[in-house]
Amino acid sequence: MDDTGIGVVLLGYGAIGQAVHRMLAPVADSVRVLGALDRAALEGTAGQVRMAGPAGQEVPVLELGAAIELADVILECASPAAVRAYGPGIIGAGTDLLVASLGALVDGRLRETLLERGPGRCHLSTGAIGGLDLIRASAGTIESIELSTRKPPAALLHPGLPTALRASIARAETTGSSRHVFGGSVADAVRLFPSNINVAAALGLAAGDMDLVRVDIVADPSATLTGHAIEVHGSGGHYRFGIENFPDPDNPATSALTARSTVSGLLRLAGHGPHFI
Known part of the structure; x- marks a missing residue:
């Protein structure tokens, strides 16, 4: 510089x-x-x-x-x-x-x-969420982090999805009802949704341990915003964040x-x- x-x-x-x-x-x-x-x-x-x-x-x-x-x-x-x-x-x-x-x-x-x-x-980059400064400050005291992400089905679909998971997401679209399509670790979430769930990795990096983070993904046909609900539990306190982002109009898989x-x-x-x- x-x-x-x-x-x-x-x-x-x-x-x-x-x-x-x-x-x-x-x-x-x-x-x-x-x-x-x-x-x-x-x-x-x-x-x-x-x-x-x-x-x-x-x-x-x-x-x-x-x-x-x-x-x-x-x-x-x-x-x-x-x-x-x-x-x-x-x-x-x-x-x-x-x-x-x-x-x-x-x-x-x-x-x-x-x-x-x-x-x-x-x-x-902090990407599509906030609160990472608080989580980093709390590293070492955190016992668990729960991330629940809600997106329109079309934003979750990509060519590399396993057939069963693709069908589950598509079913939410055809029925018009929200559907829980994933629950598990950061590593598995990133493997299955590499362009959708960087927020999970951000939480794990801030906390200093990816294994502290549990990820749930919901395909919601009624969703017009991408929602992230984050709950942090630990000996230093309990924290809750709710974030709703407009999707990028040119790439709905990511937030604006x-x-x-x-x-x-x-x-x-x-x-x-x-x-x-």
């Missing part, structure tokens, strides 16, 4: 990456978007030089090596698979990484690599708050206050 702010490259230029790019335009003196990494660039099939972004704000589509060399921070807003594939190389090269797809960090080995080895620093959270995080890294510590 210099006196002109921090330079950021967007790893992933789908709905979240494009929203982040738009939101950063008014604060370009603090956070400058230097480029984007899309799937073709990451896979080495990009071909000719390309640009991305709205008119007047276009940035180059970079290869990963160039992005690592240019950026102060690379913002991952692609997928858990992208974190696994490219995160260690980014951190190992000494470039900072801001991770939105926290579900990738249920893998203990990857978590250690990104959070502890350096020399680059790994920052974690996700992009805003990453922008807020980048502004904090650039020195914008107020700072709550």
Whole structure:
């Protein structure tokens, strides 16, 4: 970072990456978007030089090596698979990484690599929920965390779902009645719903133990918002959070708050206050 702010490259230029790019335009003196990494660039099939972004704000589509060399921070807003594939190389090269797809960090080995080895620093986005500062402060006193997530069935469906689970979610859609479609650990929730349940991993990371978190997912055809009900029990106190987010209009699997959270995080890294510590 210099006196002109921090330079950021967007790893992933789908709905979240494009929203982040738009939101950063008014604060370009603090956070400058230097480029984007899309799937073709990451896979080495990009071909000719390309640009991305709205008119007047276009940035180059970079290869990963160039992005690592240019950026102060690379913002991952692609997928858990992208974190696994490219995160260690980014951190190992000494470039900072801001991770939105926290579900990738249920893998203990990857978590250690990104959070502890350096020399680059790994920052974690708060994503679609709040209260993580309280949970982190309570780490060591927490006995259990219960997360109940409620989403429209269409937001839960994706090509990798097992047949029985897909049928259960579809049944909620056809009957018009809400249906409990998952109950279990963070690891299993992330495995089955990799793009839907980063909030579960965020809770486990803040608490310092993924095994403290129990996840329940409800497919609700009447839901117009994505709901997260969080209950924390421990020797230091009992806490309850209720969060209802509008879905991203371009990607209903994620919340519209996700992009805003990453922008807020980048502004904090650039020195914008107020700072709550």
